[in-house]
Amino acid sequence: MPASPADLAVLGAGPAGLAAAAAASRAGANVVVIDGNSRVGGQYWRHRDGDTGRGHHHWSVLTGLRAAVPEFLGGHQVWHVERIGDGFAVHTSGGEVRCRALIVATGAYDRQLPFPGWTLPGVFTAGGAQALLKGHGVTAGRRIVVAGTGPFLLPVAAGLADAGAHVVGVFEAGSPRGFVRHPGALLANPGKLGEGAGYLRTLMRHRIPYRTRTTVAAAHGTESVSSATVATLDADWRVLRRREVECDAIAVGYGFTPQLEIPLQLGCATRLDADGSLVARADDQQRATVPGVYLAGEVCGVGGAPLSLVEGELAGLHAAWTTIGAAPDNARVGRLLRRRRANRAFAAALHDAHPVRPGWLTWLDGQTQLCRCEEVTVDRVRESIVDLGATDTRAVKLLARPGMGLCQGRVCGYATSCFVADACGRQPTEQDLLGVAARPIAQPVTLGELARD
Ligand SMILES: Cc1cc2nc3c(=O)[nH]c(=O)nc-3n(C[C@H](O)[C@H](O)[C@H](O)COP(=O)(O)OP(=O)(O)OC[C@H]3O[C@@H](n4cnc5c(N)ncnc54)[C@H](O)[C@@H]3O)c2cc1C
Numbered sequence: 001m002p003a004s005p006a007d008l009a010v011l012g013a014g015p016a017g018l019a020a021a022a023a024a025s026r027a028g029a030n031v032v033v034i035d036g037n038s039r040v041g042g043q044y045w046r047h048r049d050g051d052t053g054r055g056h057h058h059w060s061v062l063t064g065l066r067a068a069v070p071e072f073l074g075g076h077q078v079w080h081v082e083r084i085g086d087g088f089a090v091h092t093s094g095g096e097v098r099c100r101a102l103i104v105a106t107g108a109y110d111r112q113l114p115f116p117g118w119t120l121p122g123v124f125t126a127g128g129a130q131a132l133l134k135g136h137g138v139t140a141g142r143r144i145v146v147a148g149t150g151p152f153l154l155p156v157a158a159g160l161a162d163a164g165a166h167v168v169g170v171f172e173a174g175s176p177r178g179f180v181r182h183p184g185a186l187l188a189n190p191g192k193l194g195e196g197a198g199y200l201r202t203l204m205r206h207r208i209p210y211r212t213r214t215t216v217a218a219a220h221g222t223e224s225v226s227s228a229t230v231a232t233l234d235a236d237w238r239v240l241r242r243r244e245v246e247c248d249a250i251a252v253g254y255g256f257t258p259q260l261e262i263p264l265q266l267g268c269a270t271r272l273d274a275d276g277s278l279v280a281r282a283d284d285q286q287r288a289t290v291p292g293v294y295l296a297g298e299v300c301g302v303g304g305a306p307l308s309l310v311e312g313e314l315a316g317l318h319a320a321w322t323t324i325g326a327a328p329d330n331a332r333v334g335r336l337l338r339r340r341r342a343n344r345a346f347a348a349a350l351h352d353a354h355p356v357r358p359g360w361l362t363w364l365d366g367q368t369q370l371c372r373c374e375e376v377t378v379d380r381v382r383e384s385i386v387d388l389g390a391t392d393t394r395a396v397k398l399l400a401r402p403g404m405g406l407c408q409g410r411v412c413g414y415a416t417s418c419f420v421a422d423a424c425g426r427q428p429t430e431q432d433l434l435g436v437a438a439r440p441i442a443q444p445v446t447l448g449e450l451a452r453d
Helices: 015-026 059-067 126-136 153-162 176-181 183-187 190-205 261-265 305-324 330-353 358-363 378-386 393-400 413-423 430-437 447-452
Strands: 006-011 031-034 078-084 087-092 095-104 108-110 123-125 143-148 166-172 210-212 214-221 225-233 239-246 249-253 256-258 270-272 278-280 293-295 369-371
Touching: 006 015, 006 087, 006 305, 015 031, 015 059, 015 095, 015 305, 031 095, 078 261, 095 305, 108 126, 123 126, 126 143, 126 153, 126 249, 143 153, 143 214, 143 225, 153 166, 153 190, 153 249, 166 239, 176 330, 183 330, 214 239, 214 249, 225 249, 239 358, 256 278, 261 430, 270 430, 278 430, 293 305, 305 330, 358 413, 369 378, 369 413, 378 393, 378 413, 393 413, 393 430, 413 430
Parallel strands: 006 031, 006 095, 095 293, 123 249, 143 166, 143 249, 166 210
Antiparallel strands: 078 087, 087 095, 108 256, 166 214, 214 225, 225 239, 270 278
């Protein structure tokens, strides 16, 4: 733990945080990187001890960045950040860290949509199934169905198949043909296209069917999942046909939700992104709307590891400029801004090709749990709207308790907001999502840690 305040504390050691820390450190700033995980790399480079990088993309980028980061506090969950004088106090599970400026690069987590049976053991988020594999070498099951929307389903299925699981199929609710509306964005990012083609080759090698306009609309089983209803969908995701497939695990993902607790604790302004996520606002220097706070990576919009790297470097260069006066090289900044534009165009194309369509609400029955922590069913949420007159997510939360449990709305917040908005005949708003995203304590914390700080 540094004795005097660091120039910069970087929260998150994924691609964005590492790139930020490396850039600021090379510019001469005194930087500390903090992450709840004991290893650097974030979601993209999640790995095990002794991992040599086999099977990881751009591993040498990770090792280069790691070498440029002098101080890493792994296993430190940040649960609150507050402004103290000219700087900040970062409260972590390992104690308090003081800094003059802050770069928040806390990434994102799986966005989930509920469906009947989704709380059965054996139903995983796609990211959860991948984290088990990358972090622990464990496959989520032996006979696995992968479903949801977005290109992330591909590395999940490919990884599971390569590790020996039988992947029954990849069921993509959307239609990736939407990408053809954005030829410029695709051509400017040949690396991502190549990566996608590599995953498809792996699926073909393992004879894994890839079906579009299809998803898992229900899971069945007693003790744990034993089968899934695979539904063919119309363009709005209403079910056209159903069939049942046997499986012992389901991995489902509908994109990602940016992890905004820290920016919201600090009062940073937000906006709705093209994929319907709440994201924190950042300018061309990656500055948040709060002085001294910089943002990088998926907290400012889900867009993939290359975009996170670019935003991280921009944030690190500008934060070093503000804190120690090391002016960045203009030509370098210009190149980074051009790459940011190209990567953001790619992300927008991706969101346009893989939107979450409202028909998913028709998969639910009255007993489907919207909030699994507090076991709040669809019927109870509907009652709070129809009988008790709630018209927004926050009121529904107070009346029916979705989002009041252990996860504090991380899992159910997006789906509950969509459900409430639909029941009230409108689209989910920034306010709806804010009502389930603000958490004064970002991570579970023990009473001992609270007392110590
Ligand atoms: C589950 C998951 C799996 C993914 N897998 C892939 C993949 O296989 N291929 C691919 O191309 N893209 C993948 N992505 C997308 C990709 O990870 C991102 O585009 C990229 O990693 C984003 O980089 P980042 O630095 O913004 O965030 P991350 O890589 O998410 O890094 C954020 C870091 O912040 C830390 N953190 C968050 N909150 C706190 C806190 N309160 N206290 C302390 N530390 C905190 C996290 O532990 C994490 O290490 C995945 C995303 C997710 C959510």
